Amino acid sequence: MKENSIDFILLTATILLVGIGMVMIYSSSSVLSEVKHQDSSFFLKKHLMVLVLGTAVMVLAALTDYSKLSGKVAQLLLVTGFILLVVVLKPKFTGQPQMVCRWIPIWKFNFQPSEFMKLALIVYMADSLTRRQDQIENFVWGFLPHLLILLMVAGLIIVEPALGTTVAIMIIITAMFFLAGVRLSHLGGLALAALPIIYFSISHVSYRLARVKAFLRPEENLQGINYQTYQSLLALGSGGLRGVGLGHSRQKFLFLPAPHTDFIYSIIGEEGGFIGAVVVLCLFLIFIWRGLRIAHRAPDLHGFLLASGLTIMIATYTAVNIGVAMGVCPTTGLPLPFISYGGSSLVLSLASTGILLSISREEGQVWRG
Amino acid sequence: MLQERDVKRRYLLGIAVFLFGILGVRLFQLQIIRGAHYFDLSEKNRIRVVSVPAPRGLIYDRNGLIFVDNRPSYTIAIIPFQLRNLGKTAEDISLALDLDKQNVRRRLETYKRRPYEKIRLKRDAGVKAVAIVEENRYELPGVICQVEPRRNYPQGNLAGHILGYVGELSDKEFARLRAKGYLPAETLGKAGIERQYEEFLRGRNGVKYLEVDAFGREIKELFRRGLREPKVGHSLYLTIDSQLQGVATEAFGEHQGALVAIDPRTGEILTMVSKPDYDPSLFSGVLDPAVWDSLNTDLRHPLFNRSIQSGYPPASTAKMVAAIAGLELELVDPKTHFAPCTGAFKFGIRYYGCWKEEGHGCLGLIQAIAQSCDVYFYQLGLKVGLEKWSRYARVLGLGKKTGIDLPGEAGGLIPSAEYYDREYGKVKWTKGLLLNLAIGQGEILVTPLQMACYIGAIATGKLARPYLLKKVVTAKGDVVLSPQPVVKDVKAISASTLSLIRQALLEAVEGKKGTGYLARARSFHVGGKTGTAQNPHGEDHAWFVAYAPFEEPSIAVAAVVEAGGHGATAAAPIVRKVLATYLSNSNALATKTLRHQD
Numbered sequence: 001m002k003e004n005s006i007d008f009i010l011l012t013a014t015i016l017l018v019g020i021g022m023v024m025i026y027s028s029s030s031v032l033s034e035v036k037h038q039d040s041s042f043f044l045k046k047h048l049m050v051l052v053l054g055t056a057v058m059v060l061a062a063l064t065d066y067s068k069l070s071g072k073v074a075q076l077l078l079v080t081g082f083i084l085l086v087v088v089l090k091p092k093f094t095g096q097p098q099m100v101c102r103w104i105p106i107w108k109f110n111f112q113p114s115e116f117m118k119l120a121l122i123v124y125m126a127d128s129l130t131r132r133q134d135q136i137e138n139f140v141w142g143f144l145p146h147l148l149i150l151l152m153v154a155g156l157i158i159v160e161p162a163l164g165t166t167v168a169i170m171i172i173i174t175a176m177f178f179l180a181g182v183r184l185s186h187l188g189g190l191a192l193a194a195l196p197i198i199y200f201s202i203s204h205v206s207y208r209l210a211r212v213k214a215f216l217r218p219e220e221n222l223q224g225i226n227y228q229t230y231q232s233l234l235a236l237g238s239g240g241l242r243g244v245g246l247g248h249s250r251q252k253f254l255f256l257p258a259p260h261t262d263f264i265y266s267i268i269g270e271e272g273g274f275i276g277a278v279v280v281l282c283l284f285l286i287f288i289w290r291g292l293r294i295a296h297r298a299p300d301l302h303g304f305l306l307a308s309g310l311t312i313m314i315a316t317y318t319a320v321n322i323g324v325a326m327g328v329c330p331t332t333g334l335p336l337p338f339i340s341y342g343g344s345s346l347v348l349s350l351a352s353t354g355i356l357l358s359i360s361r362e363e364g365q366v367w368r369g
Numbered sequence: 370m371l372q373e374r375d376v377k378r379r380y381l382l383g384i385a386v387f388l389f390g391i392l393g394v395r396l397f398q399l400q401i402i403r404g405a406h407y408f409d410l411s412e413k414n415r416i417r418v419v420s421v422p423a424p425r426g427l428i429y430d431r432n433g434l435i436f437v438d439n440r441p442s443y444t445i446a447i448i449p450f451q452l453r454n455l456g457k458t459a460e461d462i463s464l465a466l467d468l469d470k471q472n473v474r475r476r477l478e479t480y481k482r483r484p485y486e487k488i489r490l491k492r493d494a495g496v497k498a499v500a501i502v503e504e505n506r507y508e509l510p511g512v513i514c515q516v517e518p519r520r521n522y523p524q525g526n527l528a529g530h531i532l533g534y535v536g537e538l539s540d541k542e543f544a545r546l547r548a549k550g551y552l553p554a555e556t557l558g559k560a561g562i563e564r565q566y567e568e569f570l571r572g573r574n575g576v577k578y579l580e581v582d583a584f585g586r587e588i589k590e591l592f593r594r595g596l597r598e599p600k601v602g603h604s605l606y607l608t609i610d611s612q613l614q615g616v617a618t619e620a621f622g623e624h625q626g627a628l629v630a631i632d633p634r635t636g637e638i639l640t641m642v643s644k645p646d647y648d649p650s651l652f653s654g655v656l657d658p659a660v661w662d663s664l665n666t667d668l669r670h671p672l673f674n675r676s677i678q679s680g681y682p683p684a685s686t687a688k689m690v691a692a693i694a695g696l697e698l699e700l701v702d703p704k705t706h707f708a709p710c711t712g713a714f715k716f717g718i719r720y721y722g723c724w725k726e727e728g729h730g731c732l733g734l735i736q737a738i739a740q741s742c743d744v745y746f747y748q749l750g751l752k753v754g755l756e757k758w759s760r761y762a763r764v765l766g767l768g769k770k771t772g773i774d775l776p777g778e779a780g781g782l783i784p785s786a787e788y789y790d791r792e793y794g795k796v797k798w799t800k801g802l803l804l805n806l807a808i809g810q811g812e813i814l815v816t817p818l819q820m821a822c823y824i825g826a827i828a829t830g831k832l833a834r835p836y837l838l839k840k841v842v843t844a845k846g847d848v849v850l851s852p853q854p855v856v857k858d859v860k861a862i863s864a865s866t867l868s869l870i871r872q873a874l875l876e877a878v879e880g881k882k883g884t885g886y887l888a889r890a891r892s893f894h895v896g897g898k899t900g901t902a903q904n905p906h907g908e909d910h911a912w913f914v915a916y917a918p919f920e921e922p923s924i925a926v927a928a929v930v931e932a933g934g935h936g937a938t939a940a941a942p943i944v945r946k947v948l949a950t951y952l953s954n955s956n957a958l959a960t961k962t963l964r965h966q967d
Contacts, residue, residue, distance in 0.1 A: 240401070295378060
């Protein structure tokens with residue numbers, strides 16, 4: 001394998017996105033911070049601390065040979081992910097089945113096992129799908145083991161409850177299956193099997209049903225279930241072409257809930273206008289373009305699957321988060337990669353960039369399977 | 370293989386570009402096409418129209434002395450929208466401010482439907498309460514302190530029944546009045562003048578535009594939208610003379626009862642006392658239910674304005690009705706003598722007693738009034754008959770509302786044949802009832818206000834409609850309204866009849882044997898009449914009605930002292946004080962009245 005330089009365009013896009021994130025977290029959360037914590041930079045400070053960690057992880061991953069993310073290491077990551085998912089669900093087994101269990105508090109932060117698992121699963125699948133490449137078209141030996149692992153992960157995350165994350169993971173892994181060469185008929189079967197599960201997990205959980213119904217009737221109940229989306233549209237819409245100016249958002253004055261996490265894109269659109277919003281959209285597109293390019297140029301199938309999976313992950317999260325902010329997706333709590341406040345998401349997104357950069361170092365090599 | 374991967378990569382990139390393209394299009398639609406629309410909506414989002422309550426107008430007495438004004442006070446209120454935990458905050462705040470927890474909870478729950486409107490928990494909160502709330506801002510989310518004007522009564526209880534009181538708009542009243550621009554829980558006149566002239570006193574609430582956060586908390590005031598200053602309500606000048614009101618109230622001491630003094634020439638009410646009274650400032654906030662209960666269940670009914678709401682039998686003060694009827698119908702003249710008074714009068718199988726057990730002997734009309742001989746009036750009443758008697762009572766303003774500008778006036782009762790037919794059944798009642806009516810006992814009921822107008826009508830020959838509002842002025846002092854007196858000649862009664870009756874009333878006060886001698890004054894002449902009404906519940910009610918100066922009356926007074934005993938001893942001295950005070954202050958006390966000095 002030949003050593004190349006890393007993909008600077010991807011790195012630049014990442015740095016710009018993280019930078020925009022920092023500025024927008026401060027701008028969007030200052031009011032909320034002041035109200036909740038009497039310190040307008042409360043969230044920014046925590047974000048910066050996480051950013052240091054995330055950068056370290058990214059650099060480490062970039063410097064590490066990605067091919068080490070295979071075999072025992074990949075399995076260890078997957079097992080750790082499972083353990084964390086079970087640990088986070090502990091209250092469910094000890095008599096509080098209604099409790100929402102998505103976070104494990106670590107020091108001042110809340111760690112999100114599902115975010116970790118998302119990455120671990122991609123790493124594992126990339127490795128495992130490569131190893132079983134010769135049997136990939138065989139349903140029992142090639143497809144089924146991977147499917148079972150995916151369903152176990154999905155099952156654990158869906159009871160947290162976190163349907164949005166579950167669906168996102170299903171999409172990412174299914175795409176990886178497709179790229180690995182799983183038969184389309186098997187994938188079609190998976191999709192058909194998933195439909196009733198998703199249907200029931202929506203129709204039997206009242207708040208999800210309400211959210212989906214609200215999504216279908218966006219002009220109703222603006223002070224109730226559609227409040228967030230409505231306020232988000234007000235934020236985006238009132239930005240106009242040039243925006244109201246950095247720091248001048250009005251919607252962040254507690255009108256828009258979670259302005260620094262789930263709805264940070266709305267504040268970007270409000271303060272930066274159409275121009276700002278499109279710039280962010282383009283940065284993500286550049287990231288995806290470079291990510292897929294890295295995948296294409298990866299020296300082996302493992303690198304290809306790993307890079308594709310990570311890129312698809314960033315793309316999926318981005319599209320869903322922005323879609324929610326624009327009212328074209330039902331409300332879910334997916335963060336906007338690199339930008340949203342939220343430690344786990346930032347660290348793992350940066351880790352993904354690191355891995356992508358590591359793969360990009362090996363690019364140029366013509367791999368023939 | 371490589372080719373396949375390339376195809377798949379392009380495929381994925383295509384999907385990504387397509388999806389992001391949709392997002393881009395949506396972005397364009399939201400921000401460029403509908404941007405203005407959303408901008409407008411977000412403007413509305415953050416701008417809250419806040420009403421600034423207008424201070425109510427002031428109330429003065431006839432000489433410009435203040436009865437009611439406003440002073441700033443702290444109100445502790447809750448904005449329900451900001452409550453995080455209703456139960457907990459209700460508990461905390463009631464503990465901190467020493468309020469009834471259940472009561473607070475109930476208030477908070479009833480107002481849930483209007484989450485942006487503040488609910489006042491404690492008006493006129495002390496410095497300590499304000500300090501507690503300010504120190505615990507974060508433990509008490511949604512609790513605010515603000516300065517509001519509050520009704521203030523520099524003269525204490527004085528004239529409380531006339532002034533009435535203000536209170537918070539109830540839900541029912543709000544439903545009725547919201548069209549007039551009232552806000553929920555706004556202050557509203559609930560009784561007396563405050564209620565009667567709400568329209569003038571209220572003023573107009575101002576409006577200011579505030580930039581607020583999603584919890585309705587003020588960020589800053591926006592001036593560019595323009596604001597409407599609150600307009601202070603108009604001030605009222607009453608016809609009441611507060612000094613006279615004070616003298617009359619004091620003269621009552623601990624007695625219960627009522628006194629009304631009017632200027633009989635115009636109907637202006639100079640004084641209107643009702644005892645016991647109450648402190649109107651108790652009502653100017655959120656009324657403590659315990660205070661309300663104690664006022665409401667007090668057997669002495671302090672909230673009742675006896676001057677206009679209580680009906681009493683007028684007793685002998687009503688004797689002029691029968692006398693006037695007799696003279697007008699030419700059934701008697703001053704020289705007519707009936708069977709002599711021996712202390713009782715036999716009618717049918719019953720004896721009707723005179724108050725003077727040893728009897729008055731044979732009296733003419735003048736002395737019969739002056740000495741208040743019941744036996745004379747039994748006989749006169751029988752001659753006049755029920756129908757004529759009640760007609761003249763009505764001519765003199767009894768048995769119907771006077772039309773005073775206060776809410777809740779009672780009309781009293783002047784029984785007629787129809788009334789008795791209804792009450793007892795046709796032909797089931799006897800003329801014996803008429804004997805009682807002639808001396809002002811039995812079913813007849815009058816209010817002290819009616820009696821003041823009645824004696825005023827006898828004094829002047831004109832029946833005036835009593836009123837309290839002298840003028841309405843704006844805050845700048847421009848007169849908006851000054852009601853004209855409504856005075857009607859009593860055409861049914863001739864001047865000669867009235868002059869005879871007045872002579873009798875003078876005799877009653879100043880004659881040797883007059884019953885009203887305690888009302889005599891040194892510097893002017895008084896015409897008056899005592900009355901002692903039987904009270905089934907205890908001591909007799911004492912009445913006195915009078916006017917002065919005799920020659921050119923400028924004041925007419927009626928007073929009733931509940932369970933006061935004899936009218937001459939209990940009520941006459943009070944009336945004398947009122948007359949003396951008024952006339953010694955009044956310019957009307959001209960030299961000509963002094964000429965009549967003994």
